[in-house]
Amino acid sequence: MTGPTAPGGDRLAARLRGVGVSLGGRPVLADVDLDVPRGQRLGIVGVNGAGKSTLLRVLAGVLHHGSGTAELAGPDGRLEDLHDVRPRERARRVAYVPQEEVVAAELLVGEMVALGRVPRTRPWARGGRDEREVVLAALDAVGLADRVDSPCDQLSGGERRRAVLARGLAQQCPVVLLDEPTNHLDVAWQLRLLDVLAGQAETLVATIHDLDLALRYFDVLAVVGWSGDGAPGGPATVVAVGPPADVLAAGHVARHFGVGSVQVPHPHLDQPHLLIHPRRDHP
Numbered sequence: 001m002t003g004p005t006a007p008g009g010d011r012l013a014a015r016l017r018g019v020g021v022s023l024g025g026r027p028v029l030a031d032v033d034l035d036v037p038r039g040q041r042l043g044i045v046g047v048n049g050a051g052k053s054t055l056l057r058v059l060a061g062v063l064h065h066g067s068g069t070a071e072l073a074g075p076d077g078r079l080e081d082l083h084d085v086r087p088r089e090r091a092r093r094v095a096y097v098p099q100e101e102v103v104a105a106e107l108l109v110g111e112m113v114a115l116g117r118v119p120r121t122r123p124w125a126r127g128g129r130d131e132r133e134v135v136l137a138a139l140d141a142v143g144l145a146d147r148v149d150s151p152c153d154q155l156s157g158g159e160r161r162r163a164v165l166a167r168g169l170a171q172q173c174p175v176v177l178l179d180e181p182t183n184h185l186d187v188a189w190q191l192r193l194l195d196v197l198a199g200q201a202e203t204l205v206a207t208i209h210d211l212d213l214a215l216r217y218f219d220v221l222a223v224v225g226w227s228g229d230g231a232p233g234g235p236a237t238v239v240a241v242g243p244p245a246d247v248l249a250a251g252h253v254a255r256h257f258g259v260g261s262v263q264v265p266h267p268h269l270d271q272p273h274l275l276i277h278p279r280r281d282h283p
């Protein structure tokens with residue numbers, strides 16, 4: 001780990017090179033290089049406001065970058081410019097679930113999840129048996145199959161989050177981009193959902209704040225932040241990419257997140273954990 005590009009990336013689901021983004025006239029991201037390895041789980045970490053959601057929106061094609069190139073792999077594995085891919089085709093390749101979303105209260109849960117099928121069905125051919133099966137399977141994966149006929153406004157915050165994630169699963173795309181998928185979820189669902197997502201998406205890219213979960217659930221982590229001492233200043237970029245245990249080494253966590261940390265083995269399970277504590281030089 002050190003460079004901005006993941007190793008061994010000849011089979012890529014997506015690739016960013018020299019990407020810069022300005023929002024509201026202010027440069028937010030600059031010189032972003034990132035490989036999204038096909039078939040892997042890539043976690044994006046960084047402090048509030050670093051630009052993680054912005055990066056995900058560029059990958060999803062919902063935000064136009066101002067400079068650089070953003071490419072997406074086609075069914076034959078060839079990378080092509082993200083914006084040369086027609087939106088309907090892009091929505092068959094990439095499912096994107098934003099961080100917060102206002103769900104139309106008047107929709108039933110099943111109807112909302114079925115919106116994920118729109119890129120895959122012909123106009124006037126919606127609502128068939130196949131669609132219902134996919135919708136029910138997606139809802140089952142997030143533990144909400146019994147709520148398929150409930151109005152969306154009768155779901156709790158965490159249930160609504162799981163339903164929106166089910167819509168992303170129902171899209172059945174090879175690449176799934178999730179902004180803070182564990183937001184609003186209780187601890188059991190945080191663990192279960194990441195397992196479900198890891199099992200269903202060929203390539204998963206997710207932003208996440210919980211560094212302990214990030215350590216355990218992803219194959220590769222990318223840090224969005226600032227180089228040097230890590231202090232915010234100017235546009236952010238991808239400052240590190242690599243195996244989670246390397247990216248979350250104590251020195252990197254201190255620099256990029258301003259906290260102390262230690263990786264310890266779980267006493268009963270074969271997995272590491274990240275313990276976070278205040279930095280001693282930052283009382």
Ligand SMILES: Nc1ncnc2c1ncn2[C@@H]1O[C@H](COP(=O)(O)OP(=O)(O)OP(=O)(O)O)[C@@H](O)[C@H]1O
Binds near residue numbers: 023028048051052
């Ligand atoms: N529409 C906008 N107009 C202007 N600035 C924006 C806009 N949206 C986001 N920003 C700014 O862009 C920067 C990156 O925002 P972004 O939401 O990508 O960060 P983030 O890393 O996902 O943060 P968080 O962890 O808080 O979700 C922030 O400084 C934010 O204030």
